Amino acid sequence: MRKILVALLALSLVLLAACSSNSKKPDDTTPPKTDTPAPAPAPAQKITLALSGEPATLDPHKSFNGNVFTVTNQIYESLLSRNPDGTLSGRLATEYKSVNPTTWELKLRQNVKFSDGTPFNAAAVKFSLERLKDPATKAPGGYIVTMIKEIKVVDDHTVQLITDKPFAPLPAHLSHPVAAMVSPEGAKKDLGKEPIGTGPFTLKEWKAGESVTLVANPNYWGGKPKLDTVLVRVIPEAGTQITELKAGTVDFVNGVQAEKWAELSADKKFAVTRFPGWGSYYIGFNMKQGPLAKLEVRQAIAKALDRKAMVETLRMGMAMEAAAPIPKTVFGSSMKLAPIAYNVAEAKELMKKAGVTTPLKIKLHTYEGAENKQIAGAIQAQLKEIGIDLEIQVTDFGAYSTETAKPDHGMFLTSWGTVTMDADYAFYAWYHSGQHAADNKAFYADPEVDKWLDEGRSNPDQAARLAAYEKIQQRVNEQLPYLTLYWPLSSYAKNARLQGEVYPFALINLDLRKAEVK
Numbered sequence: 001m002r003k004i005l006v007a008l009l010a011l012s013l014v015l016l017a018a019c020s021s022n023s024k025k026p027d028d029t030t031p032p033k034t035d036t037p038a039p040a041p042a043p044a045q046k047i048t049l050a051l052s053g054e055p056a057t058l059d060p061h062k063s064f065n066g067n068v069f070t071v072t073n074q075i076y077e078s079l080l081s082r083n084p085d086g087t088l089s090g091r092l093a094t095e096y097k098s099v100n101p102t103t104w105e106l107k108l109r110q111n112v113k114f115s116d117g118t119p120f121n122a123a124a125v126k127f128s129l130e131r132l133k134d135p136a137t138k139a140p141g142g143y144i145v146t147m148i149k150e151i152k153v154v155d156d157h158t159v160q161l162i163t164d165k166p167f168a169p170l171p172a173h174l175s176h177p178v179a180a181m182v183s184p185e186g187a188k189k190d191l192g193k194e195p196i197g198t199g200p201f202t203l204k205e206w207k208a209g210e211s212v213t214l215v216a217n218p219n220y221w222g223g224k225p226k227l228d229t230v231l232v233r234v235i236p237e238a239g240t241q242i243t244e245l246k247a248g249t250v251d252f253v254n255g256v257q258a259e260k261w262a263e264l265s266a267d268k269k270f271a272v273t274r275f276p277g278w279g280s281y282y283i284g285f286n287m288k289q290g291p292l293a294k295l296e297v298r299q300a301i302a303k304a305l306d307r308k309a310m311v312e313t314l315r316m317g318m319a320m321e322a323a324a325p326i327p328k329t330v331f332g333s334s335m336k337l338a339p340i341a342y343n344v345a346e347a348k349e350l351m352k353k354a355g356v357t358t359p360l361k362i363k364l365h366t367y368e369g370a371e372n373k374q375i376a377g378a379i380q381a382q383l384k385e386i387g388i389d390l391e392i393q394v395t396d397f398g399a400y401s402t403e404t405a406k407p408d409h410g411m412f413l414t415s416w417g418t419v420t421m422d423a424d425y426a427f428y429a430w431y432h433s434g435q436h437a438a439d440n441k442a443f444y445a446d447p448e449v450d451k452w453l454d455e456g457r458s459n460p461d462q463a464a465r466l467a468a469y470e471k472i473q474q475r476v477n478e479q480l481p482y483l484t485l486y487w488p489l490s491s492y493a494k495n496a497r498l499q500g501e502v503y504p505f506a507l508i509n510l511d512l513r514k515a516e517v518k
Contacts, residue, residue, distance in 0.1 A: 044228075046229040046517070047251040047252060048232075049251070049510075050233055050254070051071075051234055051254075053067040053234065053236060054208070055072070055212065058192055058193065058195040059072075060072040060177060060178055060182070061139045061141075061142075061191075063178075071214070072180060073177050073508055074201040075197045075199045075214070076199050077197060077198050077199050078177060078179050078180050078181065079091060079174045080171055080174045082509055083504055086421055086505075088175055092125075093174075098460060099160065102165060102166055103161070103162050105154070106158070107158055108122060108157045108159065109221065112221040114185075115199075115202045118183045118185045118186070121156045122155065123156075123184070124184055126153055127182075128179075128180070129145055129148060129151050131182065133146050141176070141178035144179055165458055166458040166460060168458065169424045172421060181198060182196065199217065199220070201215060201512075202214065210233070211232060214230040216228050225512060227516060227517070242493075245493060251495040252494045252498065253493045253494070256274070256492065257370075258315050259316065260493075271493070271494050273503070274491035275490055277487070277488065278418045279418075280415065281375070282325070282414065282415070282484040283413050284404075284441055284483075285301075285482070289407060291356050291362065294354045296353045298480040299350050299480060300351045301388070302340045303344070304342075304344055304347040304383055305342065305485070307322070308321055314374055315488070318489050321486060322484040322486050323338055324473055325426065325473060326418050326427075327487040330423060330426075331422050331423060337473055337477055347385075359388065359389040361391065363391045363411065364393065365393050365410065366393070366394055367395055367396060367414075368396055368397070379413070405441065409441070423456065424453075427456070431444055431449050431472065444476075448475065453468075490503070490505055499516060502514070
């Protein structure tokens with residue numbers, strides 16, 4: 001027995017030595033022990049937006065400018081908001097309905113506070129809308145709510161808006177950024193420098209002429225945004241914006257240059273988007289005096305302009321040919337109008353019929369901007385073919401506004417965004433005889449058009465409103481106080497790491513509540 005035990009012990013030692021030797025062989029398939037790699041750090045939740053001009057104020061009631069609204073729409077909110085499909089939805093109001101032809105009732109979102117802690121309630125709505133319509137506020141967009149005669153507080157979360165006469169587009173007007181709700185307590189200070197709203201972001205810093213820094217509102221009623229910081233940088237030149245986008249120092253650029261579209265589309269680091277928006281690009285004629293008061297001259301100009309070439313060659317597909325004054329995305333746009341055909345021979349005959357002496361000297365007013373200069377140059381070249389010597393006058397927007405208010409201004413080139421997505425917003429401003437001192441710079445006046453405009457805004461029946469706007473567009477197409485050249489596409493380019501943003505039609509409506517960096 002002893003011998004057997006000794007033999008077994010010896011065998012065990014041999015096997016143990018063999019195992020030890022095998023464990024050191026280089027072809028051993030046992031994986032070595034390693035430490036678990038550390039997860040990649042989460043990306044900083046900060047983005048940089050490029051803005052073409054500095055906001056003059058951060059008080060939404062004290063301006064009517066896109067650069068202002070681009071920033072204020074992140075800080076303040078309106079009662080209703082516009083969706084990417086053009087429909088209206090609630091924001092600070094959860095419901096709205098017409099009680100009678102002159103009364104709208106809104107139910108307000110509960111448990112909402114302004115960033116200074118002031119409760120948002122019916123009293124705050126009353127304060128905000130009365131402040132906007134008060135002449136003492138000097139609100140350039142106050143006309144959005146001037147039809148409201150009384151704001152009645154029913155209870156803390158119900159408000160009624162009573163208009164002086166029926167006004168069907170009121171819900172659309174309440175979605176406009178100028179109709180933002182402001183803190184009654186904050187308004188006792190300077191909202192232009194210390195903005196206080198209910199929105200997803202608050203102001204951290206404003207460097208005059210350089211940038212505005214926004215930070216997430218930790219108490220936002222919709223939940224704190226995923227983005228911690230939104231830096232809005234003032235970069236006037238479109239080319240510089242694209243250069244910085246490529247360099248990674250800017251994450252979002254609005255209004256992609258036509259010549260840069262293909263290049264950015266081909267680069268996977270970027271995501272570019274374009275789609276029909278709410279804008280119109282048009283020329284207006286002085287119908288009060290001078291040669292443009294003659295219909296034949298206006299008709300000749302309309303036929304002499306190759307608008308298809310403007311879209312395809314100059315705008316390189318970043319626009320759509322227009323027949324109606326406003327795009328088909330907007331309620332009330334005509335589906336029946338045919339575009340005025342390009343025909344130089346007929347244009348020359350119309351000039352002869354007008355009995356004007358050629359070369360006919362006309363001044364065209366516009367304001368700073370690459371697109372304005374490009375299109376103005378094309379208009380000048382094309383009108384030369386029919387004997388019109390066009391003098392282009394490019395100024396800043398303030399000087400442009402002053403010049404086009406004069407009774408002898410000639411022609412003007414500009415653009416318009418129908419922000420409410422309702423025809424009344426554009427047509428009443430352009431065509432009503434009572435708007436000569438404001439946006440009716442053609443000095444257009446037609447009693448029947450005035451009647452149809454009033455009918456379109458007062459009749460709650462949508463079919464009747466569409467019928468009124470169809471008559472207006474047919475009449476205007478005959479009389480030509482304005483000529484829509486094309487409908488610009490809305491567009492933007494972004495760093496592909498930015499995801500979750502919502503862009504309803506224009507930069508002023510950019511929604512970053514669910515946006516994040518991935």
